[in-house]
Amino acid sequence: MAKHGKKFRQASEAANPQEKYSVEEAVEKSLAASFAKFDETVDVALKLGVDPKYSDQMVRGAVTLPHGLGKEVRVAVFAKGEKQAEARAAGADYVGAEDLVQKIKDGWLEFDAAVATPDVMALVGQIGRVLGPRGLMPNAKTGSVTFDVAKAVNELKAGRVDYKVDKAGVVHAPLGKVSFGSEKIRGNLKAFLDAVNRAKPSGAKGTYMQSMAVSTTMGPGMKVDMGKVKGFLEN
Numbered sequence: 389m390a391k392h393g394k395k396f397r398q399a400s401e402a403a404n405p406q407e408k409y410s411v412e413e414a415v416e417k418s419l420a421a422s423f424a425k426f427d428e429t430v431d432v433a434l435k436l437g438v439d440p441k442y443s444d445q446m447v448r449g450a451v452t453l454p455h456g457l458g459k460e461v462r463v464a465v466f467a468k469g470e471k472q473a474e475a476r477a478a479g480a481d482y483v484g485a486e487d488l489v490q491k492i493k494d495g496w497l498e499f500d501a502a503v504a505t506p507d508v509m510a511l512v513g514q515i516g517r518v519l520g521p522r523g524l525m526p527n528a529k530t531g532s533v534t535f536d537v538a539k540a541v542n543e544l545k546a547g548r549v550d551y552k553v554d555k556a557g558v559v560h561a562p563l564g565k566v567s568f569g570s571e572k573i574r575g576n577l578k579a580f581l582d583a584v585n586r587a588k589p590s591g592a593k594g595t596y597m598q599s600m601a602v603s604t605t606m607g608p609g610m611k612v613d614m615g616k617v618k619g620f621l622e623n
């Protein structure tokens with residue numbers, strides 16, 4: 389059994405593992421339980437009533453959080469010709485084609501998100517096994533495979549989050565930093581939940597959003613009363 393430190397145990401005392409809170413309370417308690425010396429990230433874990441092994445139950449998409457993520461996002465753009473200049477003008481940190489692919493093949497991975505124009509995807513496919521497991525592979529469904537590279541770069545810099553349900557039917561997403569305060573975290577959470585709701589697949593049966601917990605990087609998870617989520621989204 390994993391052993392937790394004294395500070396984690398003290399923070400956990402604020403959360404009854406059997407109790408479920410309103411969304412607002414879960415956010416407040418999560419922020420209050422933060423104890424690290426650095427500005428922790430606030431995360432949400434959302435269990436969905438889907439089986440992603442079936443294509444008609446896959447949940448995947450992207451959402452630009454209204455209050456951003458509170459961190460610098462390093463963006464790499466795979467493109468050629470005038471699209472490289474467009475990417476640089478939009479603020480991309482790294483731009484290239486064959487040279488950028490080779491750099492990644494050599495072991496370099498110092499970026500947080502990637503964008504590619506459709507005409508270079510065959511080239512990017514050469515490093516799919518490197519980018520895919522790290523969540524860095526450009527994908528048309530999330531808007532990161534596009535000729536409008538400026539828009540994609542601007543969205544990523546502004547705090548766009550790509551999300552994808554895992555094998556267990558859970559979607560994880562960052563919501564910003566503890567220093568944001570509860571109002572901004574709630575705003576980002578609402579935007580995320582709205583996006584996941586809109587992405588509900590045709591094959592989903594029964595209850596779509598089944599359970600949810602909010603936590604900070606080092607803190608305990610605060611469970612949400614799912615019966616109160618609808619009211620939160622409507623306010």
